[in-house]
Amino acid sequence: MDLTPSPRSRELERRLHDFLQRRVWPNEAAYEEEAARARAAGNPWQPSTLIARLQAEARAEGLWNLFLPDSPRAPEGLSNLDYAPLCELMGRVHWAPEVFNCSAPDTGNMEVLARYGTEEQQARWLDPLLDGRIRSAFLMTEPDVASSDATNLECAIRRDGDDYVINGRKWYASGAGDPRCAVYIVMGISNPGADRHHRHSMILVPADAPGITVERAMDVYGYDDAPHGHMQVALQEVRVPASNLLLGEGRGFEIAQGRLGPGRIHHCMRAIGVGERALEAMCRRLASRRAFGRALAEHSVWRERIARSRCLLDQARLMVMRAARMMDTVGNKAARTEIAMIKVIAPQAVEQVIDWAVQAHGAAGVSQDSFLAKAWAHTRTLRLADGPDEVHHETIARLELGKYRGEAA
Structure with a gap:
């Protein structure tokens, strides 16, 4: 199975990485400061002016609505496989997807409107969502x-x-x-x-x-x-x-399955992005701190954890890319086992990597001085969002056992 993104995807990935490096990642502290000022003023529920400025820049550079495939209203949209590596990059900072109008739950809701909405519904709600006005x-x-x-x-x-x-x-x-x-x-x-x-x-x-x-x-x-x-x-x-x-009365589950498939690709790839960032932070911390007469990175327990982190993240990424490819080629229904599997595998893998990164940072890892505490909270929540692990395990087991239906016990 070829999991190579298209040339267009690779070019957009290069441009997205450049934009993130120039305009988003250096502004993390500015975002938090703006949010802190809003809280101090007694109203945290107001849009970020920083994100609004960055949105205008991202849109001008053609980095907008990249998630929605096969929609005449969003011709810039990519396939699931092509969008996946871009989603990973956005996931390194929790608010970055909004800069590109690619944040949940809007992405899933726009998918619903694009797939199942009437022309009237799309004109009233989808168009302003795609435009970033609501x-x-x-x-x-x-x-x-x-x-x-x-x-x-x-x-x-x-x-x-x-x-x-x-x-x-x-x-x-x-x-x-x-x-x-x-x-x-x-x-x-x-x-x-x-x-x-x-x-x-x-x-x-x-x-x-x-x-x-x-x-x-x-x-x-x-x-x-x-x-x-x-x-x-x-x-x-x-x-x-x-x-x-x-769509019609009684078709809510049909819509939900159409909505949640691509959303799970997005969730998992964003999680892998923050997992990669956590691994980088862990390695830097271990290389720069000493304990018991040598760098922490020289202790065998940390070398094992670094190696296991690399294995976990690469395994998860390959599984998500495979699921994305199947969704693009054979559809969500045929890929339902793979979709359920990634929803279990990716959050658990990333949660473990972040946990080790927290441990490497000690007290700093659970403090407001690090992104790790909030990243862990968001990642742990993914094991509940869009269905808990147990439901996905049930789906995987049922579909696996279905291969043997009719055989003697």
Whole structure:
């Protein structure tokens, strides 16, 4: 299987690396300082002026909307395989993808609108998202049910004449804290009498619709991720036109599978990017610090951890690139085993590398003086986001056992 990105991808990777090196990586401290000033002023929920400036520069250099394949509205979009190495580069700094209009959950929501939206829905929501004028949120997880089994979702989407009325509570609605968030994609029950995989639908809900209350920001290991945010949202008798329904009643799971496949490639490659950065930081730290009469890098335990880190990251990258290639060539359904595998493999590998990097840094590794603590928190969260490890293990095992169906026990 050829996992070599196209010449266009390699050229964009070169240009992206140059832009990141010149304009993003040197501005990490400036970003944190801006965020600290916003907090001190009592309003962390405001867009970054630094990112806005960098977005204009990135767009001028043709580094914009690189993630969306096969869309006439975004001809610059790449295939999954071609986008993957670019995604890895962006992942080294957690806010970098937004500079290129390639950040979650907008990427997944734009995929949904591009694949399943009507012309009217695309004109109203997809075009301004592609243009970077608005942001969006995805409302799926709920606080009162085991959302790892999405058939448990209780949010109700009820038809009432020419409208749908929505009632429910969602949490960890990523992006809902951003004041530019203009639309939610909400998943809920529309057909309670149908079988468990055809009971749910997805619907577009304006963020300012009457009946919506953003109740609180949810922390992730103590980080609120302002101004992006992961919010708890209550929907009480929220009424939207029936034309806001995506694809049709009972097709929510179908849409979810189409949305989550590419998103898992993005999540995993961004994680590998931060894993590479953690390995670099670990090596530099070990080479520069001495303990017990010699450089830390000369101690065998650290040499073993460096070697294992390189193995873990390269193995994970190859698996993700293979999954991306399969999605491009045989489709998401045929690649579902590989997609499930990378969602288990990549976050666990990167979590381990970051953990070793924290250990190498000692107290500095858990402090605000290092990127490592926040990187670990985000990476650990990936083992829950887009389905927990256990669900993916179940999928992998079921598909593997399916190869032997009909054989004698």
